[in-house]
Amino acid sequence: MFFSFVFGSFQLFFSFVCFIVFLFFFFSSLGHSLGYGFVNYLNPSDAERAISTLNGLRLQSKTIKVSYARPSSDTIKDANLYISGLPKTMMQKDVEEMFARYGRIINSRVLVDQASGLSRGVAFIRFDKRAEAEEAIKDLNGQKPPGAAEPITVKFAASPNQVKNSQIIPPNYHTPPRRFGGPVHHQAQRFRFSPMSVDHMSGMSGVNMPGNSSSGWCIFVYNLGQDADEGMLWQMFGPFGAVTNVKVIRDFNTNKCKGFGFVSMTNYEEAAMAIASLNGYRLGDKILQVSFKTSKSHK
DNA sequence: TGCAATT
Numbered sequence: 001m002f003f004s005f006v007f008g009s010f011q012l013f014f015s016f017v018c019f020i021v022f023l024f025f026f027f028s029s030l031g032h033s034l035g036y037g038f039v040n041y042l043n044p045s046d047a048e049r050a051i052s053t054l055n056g057l058r059l060q061s062k063t064i065k066v067s068y069a070r071p072s073s074d075t076i077k078d079a080n081l082y083i084s085g086l087p088k089t090m091m092q093k094d095v096e097e098m099f100a101r102y103g104r105i106i107n108s109r110v111l112v113d114q115a116s117g118l119s120r121g122v123a124f125i126r127f128d129k130r131a132e133a134e135e136a137i138k139d140l141n142g143q144k145p146p147g148a149a150e151p152i153t154v155k156f157a158a159s160p161n162q163v164k165n166s167q168i169i170p171p172n173y174h175t176p177p178r179r180f181g182g183p184v185h186h187q188a189q190r191f192r193f194s195p196m197s198v199d200h201m202s203g204m205s206g207v208n209m210p211g212n213s214s215s216g217w218c219i220f221v222y223n224l225g226q227d228a229d230e231g232m233l234w235q236m237f238g239p240f241g242a243v244t245n246v247k248v249i250r251d252f253n254t255n256k257c258k259g260f261g262f263v264s265m266t267n268y269e270e271a272a273m274a275i276a277s278l279n280g281y282r283l284g285d286k287i288l289q290v291s292f293k294t295s296k297s298h299k
Numbered sequence: 300t301g302c303a304a305t306t
Contacts, residue, residue, distance in 0.1 A: 220302050249303050260301065293302055 038069055057242055065107065070128065079106075079127040081136060082157040086110070086121040087148045095123045098145060103132025124157055211292025216244055217271040218293040219263040221278075223286045224248065228257040236278055237263045241270025262293060 041047040047068070055066040070076055086095065092110045099105060104127065111122040127133040133156065141154040211218045221233065233246035245264040248257050265271040271292070279290040 218302090222301055247303065252305065258301085258303090260303085262303065289301085291302090295302090 053238075070106075075129050075131070077130060078156060079130045079133045080157040081125045081127070081133050081154055083123040083125065083140075083152055083154050084121060085150050085152040086119070086123055087145060088119045088121055090119065090121075090123075090145065092123070095125065098140070099125050099127075099136055102127065102136040102139065104128035210294060211271070212268075216242075216264045216266045217268055219265060219271060219275060220260065220291055220293040221263060222260045222289040223283075224257050224259055224261055224288070225284055225286060226256045226259075228261065230261075232283075233261055233263050236281075236283075237265065237274050240265070240274035240277065242266035 039047075039050065041050065051066050051068070054064065057064050057066075081099075083095065090098075090110070092108055095110060096105055096108050099108075106126040106128055108125045109123060111120040111124075112118065113120050125133075125136075127136070137154050137156070140152065142151045144151050211220075219237070224232075228248050230246050230248055233248065234243060237243045237246070243263060243265050246261065247263075248261040249259075250257050263274075265274065275290050275292065278288060281288045281290070
């Protein structure tokens with residue numbers, strides 16, 4: 001439902017047709033979603049900006065891929081490979097190198113043991129075309145990688161249906177956010193599809209930490225104008241990192257903003273940076289006060 | 300100073 005809210009607003013703001021953005025959630029699928037979705041843009045430049053802004057963005061434990069959608073066709077179906085028996089020393093890059101000659105790799109992943117952080121010797125590789133995947137199986141199944149003691153198994157991956165937790169994509173509004181003094185977006189994190197880049201504060205979901213809840217960090221924004229809207233909050237906070245939700249609190253009768261709102265961000269460091277940067281920010285004729293939400297909420 | 304919730 002939040003999903004439909006997000007995509008509903010997206011459609012409202014950007015509407016229909018033309019360029020397609022393909023999203024792929026790395027590290028497994030979530031909820032009943034298959035882990036990916038499509039967004040249509042009216043303007044190619046908007047699609048371009050969505051890609052450059054959101055690709056590689058970390059959301060919870062995931063890193064999203066955002067790229068142009070490949071045209072749908074039977075030739076790209078069932079092109080995902082399951083590889084097992086890999087030497088534990090082989091990294092994602094090494095596995096990709098081994099398979100690259102068979103075709104264009106759409107994505108890849110080496111499974112890692114949660115506790116030890118070491119490779120489990122299992123990988124997935126999705127090729128652009130099923131024929132490429134078939135070639136790779138023919139050639140590499142039962143083969144030993146250079147220096148390996150055991151042969152690897154290469155076969156088609158099982159059809160997609162693992163169930164996991166659900167999470168949401170923060171839309172990023174189309175106005176250039178630089179005027180909010182936000183950081184250039186995620187230069188260091190982009191393309192680092194590694195589970196090592198997990199927020200080090202997320203293990204600290206402690207009771208004493210302000211603003212923290214089970215899903216990210218809630219930020220209190222005070223001194224919004226009467227006609228503040230959610231779009232403003234997305235614009236202000238989006239540049240600092242993964243924003244999962246924004247809310248402008250309005251009077252039920254007048255529908256005017258009561259002067260404050262909330263923003264949820266996934267990663268502590270990004271939330272802290274947003275607060276440090278936006279607290280005291282002048283929005284119109286008002287000086288914003290931005291802080292972690294306090295827990296005075298039980299009535 | 301002001302910290303929600305009409306899914």
